[in-house]
Amino acid sequence: MKKVVSVSLGSSKRDHTFTTTILYKTYEIQRVGTDGDFQKFRQLLEECDKNPDVMAIGLGGTDLYLAFEDIHITLKQTFKLIRGIKKPCLDGSMIKHTLEPKIILELSQKPGFPSIKGKKVLVVSAVDRFGMVQAFRKLGCKILYGDLIFSGVKLPIINLPIQIPIKNHWVFRQIAKVMLPQVANKSISELYIIGKDQEKTDQGDFSRYYNWADIIAGDWHLINRFMPVDLEGKIIITNTVTIDDIHSLTNRGASWLVTTTPEFGGRSFGTNVIEALFIAILEKDPNQVTKKDFLQLIDELKLVPRIINLKQ
Template sequence: MVDGSGLKNTLEREVVKILARETDLLKKGARVMMVSSVDRFGMAEALAEVGCDMTFGDLVFTAGIPYAINTMEELEEIANKLLPEITKMPFHLIYPTGKKQESQDEAKVKKFARYYHNADIIAGDFHLIRRFMPAGMSGQTIFTNTTTSSDIAFLKEKGVGTLVTTTPEYGGRSFGTNVMEAALVAILNKELGQVTEQDYLELLHRLDFRPRIVKLGA
């Protein structure tokens, strides 16, 4: 069974490289706020490597602790210390599930709005991005996946300027990396345990994979 983790570490790194090389969306020094990075370490590391000014909101948006992490070294240190305990918590306490994925935590939206407003790019899991996004965005870029047409309308209403998804759109929806990984593994025709990062990269290149970039007009 695939969960998307194998593809995240390759696909999302590759998308960062494409954006930095071929667009003006990822300039050196761009202020990037990741709502959660331990589940997207490849994306976090790649963004730091291309020279982005990083803010990691793992403690802010999953634990409600108003402490932003600013370096990969500190992120690794805190993750090593806290993850063993956090993973014992009920999942719904650290990640929006069910109807919470379609609603906002208004108290935290107001409390943590500055993290969104001060960033050029907000990256990471879309359900977390959506749950805490304030109004009054000023043309920021969202770097994520698993979005629908209603999500795009939501982003426009909030004032977002550009949406970048790491997975392509099919029928008005960009699917999660778990769905895409399942498709790629089927194409590779290998046992999951035999699939390597290089296999994913070579297949992505053969398919001429490109990130989806949607200008929202803000």
């Protein structure tokens, strides 16, 4: 049986395994959390690399690449962690630039789903979800770029969080141009919520950003870490949610949940898992795969998002 394994720096409590048949071939899809243990993360990568059944590896709890328009960086710590691994290692970047914007544009035309056009959208990390940003801008949405609020990036010398909301695209681009090259050298734990921290919530003064928005979009762990008790009427667009996460959103009053990745056994895997699965299906070198290849496969597989009306 062909296998796709996501090795994650996230919590092992969110582990999940699912077997499915796609285009007449059977795949076992597995997510394995390491609770923020970098040594174990590397060990599992090496084990997957030696396993002939593993076709591709997803990188969870981190990114390998970040991009905003023509600004592209590689996170050096992630690159070091995968150094020497011969199997394809995918962080979900291509899925974020193909499947996610496609889904958002299609949602705007979906009967029975609230109109997205012109809505206020909190994107918790735009450099992680530039495809989403492009789609929302095409729909005339007002965007709050949450990177400086939720990323944990601090001002030099005084070592204090920046926490500045940006609502102007041009302004955010100038900031990204300056800050992304610096981010490349940051440790993963400075930039991302990993290990058991994924189980924590922060009830700091972030509610005003959520209250401002009609739609909250992006990485689930960032959304979940800082979300307030009251999400009445909000639309959440994300992925990697569990049954418990759905209950939490329902209890907070959110109206709709859209997971950009499809449901597998009651769970929507992260973009890294779906990208690794795509590479396994295509049986190509990731460096030779184009956006067109991914979009054609998305259409061939008839992938649809999971859409849940949380008020029913």
